[in-house]
Structure formats: C-alpha cells, structure tokens
Amino acid sequence: MAPTGDPILEVRDLVKHFPLSQGIVFKRQIGAIKAVDGVSFDLHRGETLGVVGESGCGKSTLAKVLMALERPTSGSVMINGKDMAKARGGDLKRMRRNVQMVMQDPYTSLNPRMTVGDIIGEPYEIHPDVAPKGERRRKVQDLLDVVGLNPDHINRYPHQFSGGQRQRIGIARGLALQPEIIICDEPVSALDVSIQAQVINLLDRLQTEFDLAYIFIAHDLSVVRHISDRVAVMYLGKMVELGKDLEIYDKPAHPYTQALLSAVPVPDPEGREQRERIILQGDPPSPANPPSGCRFRTRCWKAEEICAEEEPLLQIRPGTGHESACHFAETHDVVHAT
Amino acid sequence: MSDIRPAGPPHPETEHDATGQAVAVGTPEPPPDVKPAKQGKPASLWSDAWYDLRRRPLFIFSSVLILILLVIAVFPQWFSSVDPFNAATCQLAQARNPPGSAHWFGTDNLGCDVYSRTIYGARNSIVVGMSTTIVTAIVGGLLGLIAGYRSGATDTVLSRTTEVFFAIPPILGALLILAVFRTGNVWTVMLALAVLAWPMTFRIMRAAVIMAKNQDYVMAARALGAGPGRIMFRHILPNAVAPVIVVATINLGGFIAAEAALSFLGVGIQSPDISWGLMIADARDRFLEAYSPLLFPALFLSVTVLAFIMLGDAVRDALDPKLR
Numbered sequence: 001m002a003p004t005g006d007p008i009l010e011v012r013d014l015v016k017h018f019p020l021s022q023g024i025v026f027k028r029q030i031g032a033i034k035a036v037d038g039v040s041f042d043l044h045r046g047e048t049l050g051v052v053g054e055s056g057c058g059k060s061t062l063a064k065v066l067m068a069l070e071r072p073t074s075g076s077v078m079i080n081g082k083d084m085a086k087a088r089g090g091d092l093k094r095m096r097r098n099v100q101m102v103m104q105d106p107y108t109s110l111n112p113r114m115t116v117g118d119i120i121g122e123p124y125e126i127h128p129d130v131a132p133k134g135e136r137r138r139k140v141q142d143l144l145d146v147v148g149l150n151p152d153h154i155n156r157y158p159h160q161f162s163g164g165q166r167q168r169i170g171i172a173r174g175l176a177l178q179p180e181i182i183i184c185d186e187p188v189s190a191l192d193v194s195i196q197a198q199v200i201n202l203l204d205r206l207q208t209e210f211d212l213a214y215i216f217i218a219h220d221l222s223v224v225r226h227i228s229d230r231v232a233v234m235y236l237g238k239m240v241e242l243g244k245d246l247e248i249y250d251k252p253a254h255p256y257t258q259a260l261l262s263a264v265p266v267p268d269p270e271g272r273e274q275r276e277r278i279i280l281q282g283d284p285p286s287p288a289n290p291p292s293g294c295r296f297r298t299r300c301w302k303a304e305e306i307c308a309e310e311e312p313l314l315q316i317r318p319g320t321g322h323e324s325a326c327h328f329a330e331t332h333d334v335v336h337a338t
Numbered sequence: 339m340s341d342i343r344p345a346g347p348p349h350p351e352t353e354h355d356a357t358g359q360a361v362a363v364g365t366p367e368p369p370p371d372v373k374p375a376k377q378g379k380p381a382s383l384w385s386d387a388w389y390d391l392r393r394r395p396l397f398i399f400s401s402v403l404i405l406i407l408l409v410i411a412v413f414p415q416w417f418s419s420v421d422p423f424n425a426a427t428c429q430l431a432q433a434r435n436p437p438g439s440a441h442w443f444g445t446d447n448l449g450c451d452v453y454s455r456t457i458y459g460a461r462n463s464i465v466v467g468m469s470t471t472i473v474t475a476i477v478g479g480l481l482g483l484i485a486g487y488r489s490g491a492t493d494t495v496l497s498r499t500t501e502v503f504f505a506i507p508p509i510l511g512a513l514l515i516l517a518v519f520r521t522g523n524v525w526t527v528m529l530a531l532a533v534l535a536w537p538m539t540f541r542i543m544r545a546a547v548i549m550a551k552n553q554d555y556v557m558a559a560r561a562l563g564a565g566p567g568r569i570m571f572r573h574i575l576p577n578a579v580a581p582v583i584v585v586a587t588i589n590l591g592g593f594i595a596a597e598a599a600l601s602f603l604g605v606g607i608q609s610p611d612i613s614w615g616l617m618i619a620d621a622r623d624r625f626l627e628a629y630s631p632l633l634f635p636a637l638f639l640s641v642t643v644l645a646f647i648m649l650g651d652a653v654r655d656a657l658d659p660k661l662r
Contacts, residue, residue: 100562
C-alpha cells in the first residue's frame with residue numbers, strides 16, 4: 001500500500017468556476033460559483049489520497065475535472081507528464097484509459113437496460129485495442145471473479161443484484177481498462193455499514209494487486225482514515241490541510257480539520273461524554289461570493305484581522321509537520337483529547 | 339487473473355460446486371429485487387413488461403381483436419367471396435336492402451354489398467394508422483433524441499418549430515395539407531397526419547432523453563471515452579423509448595379515427611377506393627331508409643380504434659407501473 005516512485009498525477013492550481021448568467025436571449029455573466037478554486041497536489045503510484053470536506057466544498061467537482069468530465073477554468077492535470085485538461089479527441093480517449101472512476105450511487109451508475117457482461121465489457125468496445133474480440137467475454141468473467149462476483153452471472157441485469165454487488169460491478173467496470181488511477185467519488189456512502197467494509201476491503205486488496213492509485217472522496221472521516229495514505233481536507237473549493245493520515249488525524253493543524261474531527265461519532269459512551277466538541281457557528285458561505293483572505297475566517301474562533309486581508313497559503317507551518325492553510329496553525333489532538 | 343479469489347468475506351449468494359456450476363446456498367441477505375417466481379431467468383424491462391402483459395385481460399382482449407383486424411386487412415378475400423372493387427357485384431335494383439342471407443350487412447345506395455366493403459375497408463385504416471405511427475415515432479423520436487441530447491441552440495430551434503405545429507388545429511391543418519395535394523389517397527393522408535403529429539412524439543422523447551442523459555451511467559460511459567453516438571443509442575435511447583412506445587400505440591387508434599374523419603370530409607381516401615369514413619359519408623343522407631351501410635363501418639371503426647387505445651393503455655401500465 002505504500003506509495004512508490006514519481007507522481008503519476010500532478011494537479012496544479014486547478015480552478016473550476018461555473019458561470020452564473022442572467023437573461024434569456026442575451027445572457028450575461030453576473031458571477032461564478034467557485035466550486036474548485038486553486039487546488040494543487042500530487043498522487044504517487046500505489047498511493048491513496050483521501051479527500052474530505054462537507055457537502056458543497058467542491059469534492060465532486062474536483063473528481064469530475066480530474067476525469068475530464070468537466071473542463072477546468074484554469075490549471076493543469078498532468079498524468080504521466082501529459083496535461084489531460086488540454087487533451088482533445090483521440091488523445092483524451094487514450095488518456096482516459098489511465099484514469100477511471102467508481103461512482104457514488106450503485107443504483108444509478110449502471111445502465112438498467114444492459115447486462116452485467118455488456119456493462120463491464122463496454123470499455124473494451126470503446127477501446128477495441130485493449131482486448132481482442134474473442135477474449136472479451138473471458139476477461140469480463142475474470143473481472144467479475146476479481147471483484148468477488150460469480151462469473152456465471154454475466155448475463156444478469158443490474159436490478160438482480162444488491163447494492164454492494166452493484167458497487168462491485170461498478171468497480172469491475174473501472175478496472176477493465178487496467179488504469180493506474182481510480183477516482184472513487186464517495187463509493188461507499190450509499191451502502192450499508194456492513195457492506196461498506198466489504199467494499200473498502202475489496203478496494204484495498206485491488207490496490208495491492210494492481211498497484212492502483214486512488215483518490216478517495218468521502219465525507220466520512222473514519223472511512224477515509226481506514227484506506228488513505230494521505231488526506232486532504234477541503235473547504236469551499238480550497239484545500240486547507242494536506243498530510244499523512246496519522247498527521248491529519250492525530251495532529252490536525254487547521255481549525256476546520258479540528259472541528260471536523262471533533263464531530264466524528266464515537267461509539268464509546270464514556271468517551272463521548274468527556275470528549276471536547278468544537279461546534280462551528282453558521283453555515284458555509286456561498287461559493288459564489290467567498291469571504292476575502294481565509295475562506296474559513298467567518299466561522300473560525302481564531303480569526304483576526306490578518307485572516308481577512310491575507311489569504312493563507314497551503315504550506316508547512318512552524319510547529320507542524322505537514323501543509324496547512326492557516327495563519328495560526330497549531331497542532332491539537334482533538335480525537336484523543338479528553 | 340482468473341485464479342484470484344476475493345480476500346474479503348466470501349460472497350454470500352452463491353458458491354461453486356465441483357462442476358463449476360453455481361448453486362444457490364442458504365443466504366442471510368438475498369438480493370432484494372430478484373423475482374423468485376421467474377426461476378432466475380434474466381429479467382429486463384421488456385421481459386418484465388411482457389410477463390405483466392400476459393396476465394392482463396385488457397391486453398389479451400385488445401390484442402386478439404387487433405390480430406383479427408390485421409388478418410382481415412392482409413387477407414380480406416378469406417372473409418368475403420365478393421370483390422367490392424368489381425363494379426359488376428353492385429346492382430342498383432338491390433340498393434338499400436336490409437341485412438339478409440345474400441348480403442349479411444345489407445346493400446348501400448348503389449346496391450353494393452356492405453359486408454365485403456367493410457371487410458376490404460379495414461386495410462386502408464390499418465395501413466394509415468400503422469404507417470403514420472411508424473413515421474411519427476421515427477421522425478419525432480430521432481429529432482427528440484437529438485434535441486434532448488444536444489440541448490442549447492439545436493434544442494431551441496427544434497422546440498420552437500414544434501410549438502408552431504402545436505398551434506395548428508389538427509383537422510384544419512390536415513384539410514389544408516390535403517388540399518395542396520389535390521388527390522387524396524392512403525399516402526397523402528398518412529403524410530398529412532404525420533406532419534401534424536410528430537411534434538407530440540418529439541416532446542415526449544425530448545423530455546425522456548433529458549431525464550436519461552443526466553443519469554450517472556451516462557457520465558460513466560463518458561468517463562470511459564464513449565462517443566456521442568454510443569451514448570445516444572446505447573445508453574439514452576433504450577432508457578427513454580418506453581413512453582414513446584406507449585404514446586405511439588395510443589395514437590395509432592387516433593390516426594385511424596382521423597383518417598376516417600378526413601375521408602368523411604371528402605379530402606381523404608377517394609372513391610373507388612374503400613374507406614370506412616367514405617362509406618359513412620355516403621350512407622349518411624339515406625340513414626333513415628337504410629341504417630346498415632352506416633352502422634357497420636362505424637361499428638368496425640369504433641372497435642378498431644378502441645382496440646388500439648386499450649392496447650396502448652395496457653402497454654403503458656406494463657412499462658410504467660408508477661402510473662397505475
């Protein structure tokens with residue numbers, strides 16, 4: 001599971017703004033939703049980068065831009081040294097082989113009119129040079145086997161499977177082209193807790209087997225902690241903290257991360273009573289009109305004047321071992337604090 | 339790859355026996371939506387719908403009626419020994435006879451056999467109904483697919499165009515179109531009806547496509563690198579076609595009625611060709627003296643239209659259980 005070698009994915013200053021327009025015939029832009037606003041990170045071979053943040057912080061937009069399902073407003077997504085954000089046509093199609101996706105909802109991500117064999121075999125039809133025609137059926141059955149489904153079920157339809165089994169079908173489809181990177185957009189949040197564990201373990205096993213790099217997007221911190229090597233915390237389109245999983249969980253430096261971690265449910269009633277809780281005031285500001293300087297300052301208990309004037313950059317701060325974007329970053333163990 | 343077994347917990351639903359056959363084992367959580375009544379047969383929307391349809395009296399009744407009408411339309415000579423196109427079979431002396439053993443449905447103003455004319459009239463009604471349905475489904479369906487998928491300017495142009503057609507009163511519009519052709523026959527009637535009816539199919543298809551194209555599986559196909567053709571015809575069309583089929587079946591009856599109306603008004607099918615609408619028009623002046631030349635074609639017309647509308651209703655219930 002340990003990351004090795006050079007980065008296979010380099011994201012630099014990625015920005016995605018959705019224009020807000022007004023008028024029916026003559027549309028004019030009156031603003032923009034700043035869904036992703038300057039995100040940079042690297043992903044190494046075989047590594048899992050967890051991305052966490054609350055609803056609307058730009059996690060799913062980030063996934064779509066990385067998959068080239070949305071064009072970024074600016075910035076670059078370099079995969080093995082080639083910019084996917086600028087690729088077109090045949091180049092883009094070839095690059096897509098390297099990045100695949102596992103979607104959130106296993107009930108809507110599989111075409112109900114196609115058999116499992118057609119769904120998992122479709123990547124081979126789109127990229128015919130990956131597998132010759134005669135081998136495709138066998139390859140699909142192998143994939144079913146790899147994700148723990150019965151290869152004899154190749155002619156069944158998605159509605160004949162349960163949620164966890166459907167998610168395995170989605171994973172098999174993602175594996176078909178033998179990508180190096182798989183982007184998991186909340187792959188378990190639509191599943192039961194017991195099934196979540198099975199799917200996470202499957203993803204974990206496949207990573208070792210095929211040397212995959214994951215970008216694992218979730219809002220459930222305990223799930224992310226289990227699978228991630230590094231964790232990035234997003235708030236309102238920006239990364240506020242990025243570090244190894246232990247650093248983020250045991251020594252969070254950014255106040256937002258600390259607040260998030262203090263909200264993780266603890267199954268132990270004893271600990272629950274004594275634990276420190278950080279309760280944030282208000283709602284996240286609108287991404288169409290984010291606050292100046294630090295975006296978290298409107299809800300931060302540490303905010304001072306500098307936070308409104310100067311935007312804190314994502315960098316290693318004194319007294320902390322990893323990158324965070326806070327002028328007053330200091331580590332504070334929220335999880336184990338009593 | 340094939341020898342790798344999952345490291346996680348063994349999948350609960352099946353295991354392999356010595357011959358490699360899958361055998362069901364006692365399972366704590368069976369897949370919830372598998373219908374055990376079907377003995378594990380692969381089920382799709384269509385096979386589910388078929389399963390449902392076969393158990394509906396409305397469907398069986400209407401499809402038997404339609405089947406009989408289709409046979410009449412294709413082989414009218416099986417049902418009538420009299421050829422109504424042969425003028426010698428009409429005898430003016432026998433005009434307006436009541437139904438009897440020689441002429442089951444009586445005779446009309448010109449002494450022609452009403453029964454054989456009614457039987458031979460089925461073909462034109464069915465041909466107009468079916469061809470109009472097929473043309474509107476293909477034209478409206480394809481344009482709706484393109485408009486819904488492309489959206490933007492393409493959609494705006496096509497949608498505004500259909501709105502123009504919706505503004506035309508249908509019978510008036512058909513009268514105008516047929517007046518341009520001067521001659522009325524099966525194909526001009528079909529064309530006139532199709533020109534006025536495709537916007538309906540277009541709208542239904544467009545709405546269904548817009549709904550289908552935002553589904554996750556379409557995004558998944560795009561992520562795999564699928565082109566627009568594959569996305570439209572492999573992913574969107576099969577998921578958007580059901581409402582179009584339902585409306586097409588219901589409309590078929592409507593087209594048959596519209597053909598009769600246009601023929602009745604004298605702009606549709608022209609004598610000496612036979613049409614139920616034409617027969618009704620010819621018989622209406624002397625209705626009080628001879629009821630049968632009007633009654634029987636009208637009866638056949640009503641039953642045919644009803645059969646197709648009932649079939650459409652049954653198909654809609656089967657394809658869209660939510661509407662029940």
